[in-house]
Amino acid sequence: MSDPKSxxxxxxxxxxxxxxxxxxxxxxxSVGGKPVFISRAEGPYLYGADGAKYxxxxxxxxxxxxxxxxxxxxxxxxxxxxxxxSYGAPTELEVVFAEKVISLYPSIEMMRAVSSxxxxxxxxxxxxxxxTGRDAIVKFEGCYHGHADFxxxxxxxxxxxxxxxxxxxxxxxxxxxxxxxxYNDMPALKELFAARGGEIAxxxxxxxxxxxxxxxxSTGFLEAxxxxxxxxxxxxxxxxxxxxxxxxxxGMQERAGIRPDLTCLGKIIGGGMPLAVYGGKRAIMEKxxxxxxxxxxxxxxxxxxxxxxxxxxxxxxDAGVYDKLEHxxxxxxxxxxxxxxxxxxxxxxxxxxxMITMFFTKGPVQSFGDAVKxxxxxxxxxxxxxxSRGQYWPPSQYEAAFxxxxxxxxxxxxxxxxxxxxxxDTLSVV
Ligand code: KE4
Numbered sequence: 163m164s165d166p167k168s169x170x171x172x173x174x175x176x177x178x179x180x181x182x183x184x185x186x187x188x189x190x191x192s193v194g195g196k197p198v199f200i201s202r203a204e205g206p207y208l209y210g211a212d213g214a215k216y217x218x219x220x221x222x223x224x225x226x227x228x229x230x231x232x233x234x235x236x237x238x239x240x241x242x243x244x245x246x247x248s249y250g251a252p253t254e255l256e257v258v259f260a261e262k263v264i265s266l267y268p269s270i271e272m273m274r275a276v277s278s279x280x281x282x283x284x285x286x287x288x289x290x291x292x293x294t295g296r297d298a299i300v301k302f303e304g305c306y307h308g309h310a311d312f313x314x315x316x317x318x319x320x321x322x323x324x325x326x327x328x329x330x331x332x333x334x335x336x337x338x339x340x341x342x343x344x345y346n347d348m349p350a351l352k353e354l355f356a357a358r359g360g361e362i363a364x365x366x367x368x369x370x371x372x373x374x375x376x377x378x379x380s381t382g383f384l385e386a387x388x389x390x391x392x393x394x395x396x397x398x399x400x401x402x403x404x405x406x407x408x409x410x411x412x413g414m415q416e417r418a419g420i421r422p423d424l425t426c427l428g429k430i431i432g433g434g435m436p437l438a439v440y441g442g443k444r445a446i447m448e449k450x451x452x453x454x455x456x457x458x459x460x461x462x463x464x465x466x467x468x469x470x471x472x473x474x475x476x477x478x479x480d481a482g483v484y485d486k487l488e489h490x491x492x493x494x495x496x497x498x499x500x501x502x503x504x505x506x507x508x509x510x511x512x513x514x515x516x517m518i519t520m521f522f523t524k525g526p527v528q529s530f531g532d533a534v535k536x537x538x539x540x541x542x543x544x545x546x547x548x549x550s551r552g553q554y555w556p557p558s559q560y561e562a563a564f565x566x567x568x569x570x571x572x573x574x575x576x577x578x579x580x581x582x583x584x585x586x587d588t589l590s591v592v
Contacts (some may be wrong), residue, residue: 195546220554253469296396
């Protein structure tokens with residue numbers, strides 16, 4: 163894919179920003195390419211620095227559920243900004259936002275707004291430790307919960323993409339408190355609780371994994387986490403930063419009919435602005451300063467411009483949106499699987515609602531161990547062939563692709579046709 167403007171910008175960027183990007187996965191390193199610099203986006207489309215048009219399946223890694231530059235969201239941001247961009251003082255908007263989030267997520271009795279998913283997960287773990295007086299936490303290999311030191315242990319997303327599940331700079335003493343299991347391994351979870359249940363402060367889980375590619379929970383896995391936490395006095399934390407209002411308006415906990423003790427939200431709930439949430443049981447959340455002894459703070463937490471964008475988005479997430487996303491997701495899933503079958507390529511397409519991954523392995527992919535069997539070289543070739551056909555797929559085998567309500571049948575069918583050709587391309591390259 164020749165895009166001289168992006169190449170020039172990338173060369174400049176690499177001189178002043180590590181890897182030329184402000185977040186590692188954007189660098190296209192795992193697909194062996196160089197990133198396309200984006201100049202603008204609208205609806206289901208991105209426009210490259212050179213003006214090339216792409217159908218977008220990254221959606222800013224999840225937030226753009228209604229498509230890019232939705233007029234109502236743009237207007238809400240503009241109106242809010244006219245009243246000032248940040249006050250560092252409480253506003254009515256934050257109360258309306260908290261009431262809205264609580265109406266969507268019945269497990270959340272009280273919440274705190276922060277500015278990123280990382281902050282939400284970091285704070286949720288801290289308050290779980292403060293509430294229980296225990297230190298150990300449990301996470302699952304391949305799940306990513308942001309870049310707080312104690313969560314960058316066998317993490318997914320960019321960490322997994324670079325084959326560096328454990329990050330440099332994380333003190334061994336810090337990582338020691340984080341116990342990791344294979345996702346969907348219920349016997350191992352039960353065994354761990356039986357052996358060390360009294361030490362465990364919390365279990366944090368992606369209720370549908372997006373950060374090793376899309377891996378759904380096996381039957382009873384999420385229920386087992388919540389039940390074992392309850393039995394042993396630990397806190398269950400659903401990290402719904404990606405799944406929240408993506409797989410259902412009330413997240414995976416609505417789809418599964420489960421109520422975790424704490425929930426982390428970001429991306430969609432923040433309207434695609436720097437806005438995230440952690441919240442849950444009142445007894446736990448009342449441990450947070452200034453009420454209780456667990457400290458957490460943020461200059462821009464609950465920012466009025468970000469909250470205005472979020473409210474404009476959330477009020478548009480009606481049942482019709484999810485019906486359309488399910489229809490488009492099923493269409494794309496069938497099309498991708500059909501194309502792979504036609505070419506005799508071993509792939510496993512896994513989807514929940516409008517988040518989808520085509521693993522280049524036979525599958526099924528139920529854990530980190532399964533995911534890393536994927537042929538990432540062939541994925542990289544396929545990704546490049548898709549990009550050259552104007553299809554902007556996440557630049558990593560270990561990420562979820564996202565469909566927006568701005569996509570339609572014709573756009574999905576064009577993507578399927580491009581995927582078919584791109585698969586054929588990868589057959590000819592040894
Ligand atoms: P942020 O700090 O990036 O807002 O959120 C961290 C986070 C927490 N929990 C889950 C389930 C997440 O998916 C994320 C962030 N997701 C990645 C994409 N897999 C963000 C993209 C990036 O790192 O550039």
